[in-house]
Amino acid sequence: MATTQLEALPEPKYWHLKTALSEALDSEFTVGQILPNERDLAARYGVARATLRQALEQLELEGRLQRRRGVGTTVSPPRVGVDVSPAPDRWPGEPGDAWQTESASCPAAPAQIAQLLGLAAGDSVHAVRRTRAAHSQPVATELVYVPTRELPAGQEAEAILATLHLRDLKGQERTVELGSAKAEDARLLDRLPGAPVLVVTTRYLTEQGTAAVTVATYRADTCRLTFGDSGAMRLLAG
Amino acid sequence: MATTQLEALPEPKYWHLKTALSEALDSEFTVGQILPNERDLAARYGVARATLRQALEQLELEGRLQRRRGVGTTVSPPRVGVDVSPAPDRWPGEPGDAWQTESASCPAAPAQIAQLLGLAAGDSVHAVRRTRAAHSQPVATELVYVPTRELPAGQEAEAILATLHLRDLKGQERTVELGSAKAEDARLLDRLPGAPVLVVTTRYLTEQGTAAVTVATYRADTCRLTFGDSGAMRLLAG
DNA sequence: GAAGGGAATTGGTCTTGACCAAGTTGACAG
DNA sequence: CTGTCAACTTGGTCAAGACCAATTCCCTTC
Numbered sequence A, B: 001m002a003t004t005q006l007e008a009l010p011e012p013k014y015w016h017l018k019t020a021l022s023e024a025l026d027s028e029f030t031v032g033q034i035l036p037n038e039r040d041l042a043a044r045y046g047v048a049r050a051t052l053r054q055a056l057e058q059l060e061l062e063g064r065l066q067r068r069r070g071v072g073t074t075v076s077p078p079r080v081g082v083d084v085s086p087a088p089d090r091w092p093g094e095p096g097d098a099w100q101t102e103s104a105s106c107p108a109a110p111a112q113i114a115q116l117l118g119l120a121a122g123d124s125v126h127a128v129r130r131t132r133a134a135h136s137q138p139v140a141t142e143l144v145y146v147p148t149r150e151l152p153a154g155q156e157a158e159a160i161l162a163t164l165h166l167r168d169l170k171g172q173e174r175t176v177e178l179g180s181a182k183a184e185d186a187r188l189l190d191r192l193p194g195a196p197v198l199v200v201t202t203r204y205l206t207e208q209g210t211a212a213v214t215v216a217t218y219r220a221d222t223c224r225l226t227f228g229d230s231g232a233m234r235l236l237a238g
Numbered sequence C: 001g002a003a004g005g006g007a008a009t010t011g012g013t014c015t016t017g018a019c020c021a022a023g024t025t026g027a028c029a030g
Numbered sequence D: 001c002t003g004t005c006a007a008c009t010t011g012g013t014c015a016a017g018a019c020c021a022a023t024t025c026c027c028t029t030c
Helices: A014-030 A038-045 A049-063 A109-116 A157-166 A183-189 A232-237 B014-026 B036-043 B049-061 B113-116 B157-164 B183-189 B229-238
Strands: A064-067 A072-075 A080-083 A099-105 A126-132 A136-147 A171-180 A197-207 A209-217 A225-229 B064-069 B072-075 B080-083 B100-105 B123-136 B137-147 B169-181 B196-206 B207-217 B222-225
Touching: A014 A049, A049 B169, A064 B229, A072 A136, A072 B014, A080 A126, A080 A136, A080 A183, A109 A126, A109 A136, A109 A209, A126 B113, A136 A157, A136 A183, A171 B049, A171 B196, A183 A209, A197 A225, A197 B169, A209 A225, A209 B014, B014 B049, B049 B222, B080 B207, B113 B123, B113 B207, B137 B183, B183 B207
Parallel strands: A080 A225, B080 B222
Antiparallel strands: A064 A072, A099 A126, A126 A136, A136 A209, A171 A197, A171 B222, A197 A209, A225 B169, B064 B072, B100 B123, B123 B137, B137 B207, B169 B196, B196 B207
């Protein structure tokens, strides 16, 4: 990482800086390595620390870097592919890193969830919080919502998931969008509040209606969602 | 939007500010309305403009706001749902807002694309650029890559897409991840370079191998990707 | 009335400098 | 040797101010 001169600028400085850093990352650094601290880096490139940080933020957003207060900025490994394929005959629970149930509660349904479940706002739902890791790093946290009236009384969280696991599903409706981590999610994902996350909302449909809704938030910086639905496609084609 | 007092802060100021603004957005503003300019807003909340901008940036990331230089900050409509369901028997081209072909070229394959197509880096591919709009606003731009050797010589872009439209596909492999808009994409999407985008990469598989690869970038602030695969699921279940 | 050319307005970029908070390190006491 | 705590390092937050660039708008000019 030489003290490169930032060329003339029709484009903003942080943009060139980002490019320069990106190239340096490819050629002079290895995964896990710690970069010089922000004050030194800024001085080295002859920019203000705020400008340097703007470039680093973009690179972090792209999953190239990971910054930790008190520690430093490290080079990230390539994003991990997380399989979120729809599976008609089973509850998600892909091979490899599986969901780990954290806790269960029985709150009033948030408005958005109630709507997706076809309930009135405030109706009681059973909520299960679970998280998912890859390479021993948390990558996702999920809330599973099931209408309380659909469940036998006193049903345990594990049993609930097992019940739904076996339920005959008609289909799933799924959306993916960008969000920013709420305080609770951020804590579980080892990120700061507001960190970019991919929010996957799924409705599990049966003949009777919506059996459950899950809202999963994936760390946008460390993972790539894969939909390997060639299996289903093959079945349809054959 | 009263001059609210920012309460005590275990959490950072911009976080409270974001919350306050978010609530004001819900209660005191309507879609399309222009907010006061940044300098006034900052003064009104008693913070530096940089802090105010940090809050606005988060709200823009969440799709609540839209900022335009020289114009102002406006309240965004809810995100538009864009259907990106896998379709086994046809090339994507959903009802409603369709893809519009922009241009075609025949460059050397970028390394990543070549790998996905099973080609050597630098092999010739045919690339078609097309964009997609919703409510008269651009929401996505896509590059379609097809190996040149798979095509009849002199094939026009439209014909290429039509050919693939009819091709018998074995399946699709698809990934979704967060990215930042490159200069070209940003221009087509009417955003600044570096704007957050959802990148959907799809491999179209035939019995012979990979027939094509598409890389579609969706504006992360204005759209939500929907995978309404209940149709396929229903077929499988029946 | 239409066309052209400045202002004025607004968000975008950049700087300097300060302080806060999380994490690490190492000296010191037990 | 071990536990504790203080100093230090690092990224995170915040401020105040300056200038740049895209857009709009109005005034002038033809």
